[in-house]
Amino acid sequence: MPRHRLRERLNRGAEAKLTLVAAPAGFGKTTLLADWLGEWVAAAPQAAAGGRAGAWLSLDQGDNRPASFWAYLIAALRTVVPDTGAHALSLMGAPQPPPVEAVLAPLVNELAAAPYDVVLVLDDFHVIDSSEIQARMAFLLDHLPRQVHVVIATRADPELPLARLRARGELVELRAADLRFTPDEAAAYLNEVMGLELAVEDIAALEGRTEGSIAALQLAALSMRGRDDVAGFIAGFAGDDRYIVDYLVEEVLRRQPERVRRFLLHTAVLDRLSGPLCDAVTGLDGGRAMLEALDRGNLFVVPLDDRRRWHRYHHLFGESERSTPVRPDLVEPLSERELDVLWLLGSDLGGPEIARELTVSLNTMRTHTRNIFAKLGVNNRREAVRRADELGLLSRSRRR
Template sequence: MDQATYSPLIATKLHIPTYGSDLLHRHQLVEEIDEVGMARVILICAPAGFGKTTAVSQWISSAGKPAGWLSLDESDSDPARFWRYLAKAISAGQKEAGREPSASLDLSYTASADHLLSVLLEEIAAIHTDYYLVLDDYHLIKEPSIHEGMQSLLQHASPFLHVILITREEPPLSLHRLRVRKQLGQLGSEQLRFNEKECHRLFNELMGLNLSYEVIQLLSKRTEGWIAGLQLAALSMQGKAASAVELHSFSGNDKYVVDYLTEEVLKRLPEPVQHFLLKTSILPRLSGEL
């Protein structure tokens, strides 16, 4: 018996993330997602800490879109497990759209990926109103056959299904075809990073730090609008008097920033890449071309 196939699914991975009332609502970004909301695929692609998941969950909540959500992890690179989760997410999206999914979507048995995909396409074709399938952390999927299956699903699925891929890197899918057909919407770091107005709301309205315009402008420039960096800077300033001079020293050496990058970025890199970074970290300058 294949343990990955028969192991129970984790229900919370299928829940749309919710946040507290103190979360900064990004009206402009929600509107930008709304502008590409009718594309076949919506690609939200940026490095760690840019608020990708938060932005999409805010958009779904504010727009009232019927959606199924799947938060992926490394174990979901197993094809049988991936397609079972995907079936559950599509089932949730169908319920949100007002249609009761058939029992065939309860894929708790051993079946080939081709069979599972056929079942999914048949179910998708049965609904005639727009709904969304969100795959969060899609960059964690490394199995080529899953990407091939997703390519087939995107190619043959009903136009009422819209797939939102949240990822740190562009997925190995034939996105150029979708671009040519104007079926791809994409938001990256430039759209996701905080502007100065949002920085002001974060520091002064939500965090209650009462920073001057000069200090906020400096932090926005030093972090380049990187949301995780701004939040970590705010944490490091709580209980302190923050001056522009002190903030000039805020950098990647800050303890909170180091901890975040270590856990969310460095430890997730392949081992050969980690070894390379460790060996080259002592160099004052590194030329990629050389």
């Protein structure tokens, strides 16, 4: 769905050194950038005088090795500037590679010779936690030629000199507040894209409940399909909807360190969050520092004052956490769908029968089963059922 106001901001960013698109999971960062980049390049093809070219690099945890990161970055640039990077790659492949700055300097010089504008998108940059890579990225940004621009999509702010770039007018930022659907965008998405016929007041209610999160709106739309009482569903829509729970567990909780998961689970009972209050609930120190880290990491906390002493959780996230069964011995909760599978694992049904019962593919059922085994710390179905019984999970049938 076209989002012209955001594309205009990104167009301005293509004239700056760095565009930072930072927001939690579910705000449509990758989709927005992919659509914009294709449109931006098509407006002035590389073959034309003063043309444009776009390179894209999707990152994962395995790219935290500096040698791998820079090799992939250079390879991405070579897809649009073929005559660049060969010398840098040969230096990196030497038995004793020189410092990264010595590799990047010739790369920068070669990029400066490009006869057209180049945008390099680094998607999922939040997975890069190597301080060495972050420091060398700062070096690259400081020395970028004027026709090369970097776009970073991330869930958390990178360790880059953002304040300096901001002060120099070399940084364009899109945050969660910018990416949220406006009421008009929410109406167009729900009624035109998703094929629903919702009243204005229903759209306003959903937009308020989801706080403009694109993924939450999409999941709400999926939940509404085939329902007769749509208005009733919207009135009761909350974070305990099975799609919301599954999404948040997969995309948020599972990716966090154990100490963060424990903090989120224990403090979800609070309507408002402060450092001392969180310390009282968790029985640990460091609540304020944790809230600051969650705020920087875009982990579904919303500041309530300018000094950021008080926060709250995103509505759906807080409701999801409060509704998810958590036992003292189970750090990572089971999602609603995993509880469905677990309940059926306690029956005499085989894997194919369970998949049919839940109207999912056999591969999906097996994926849920592997996740259940990992969360319960077991190796097979019998152990899973016994462990679930010990935790009291089987006493609460989750089937609907």
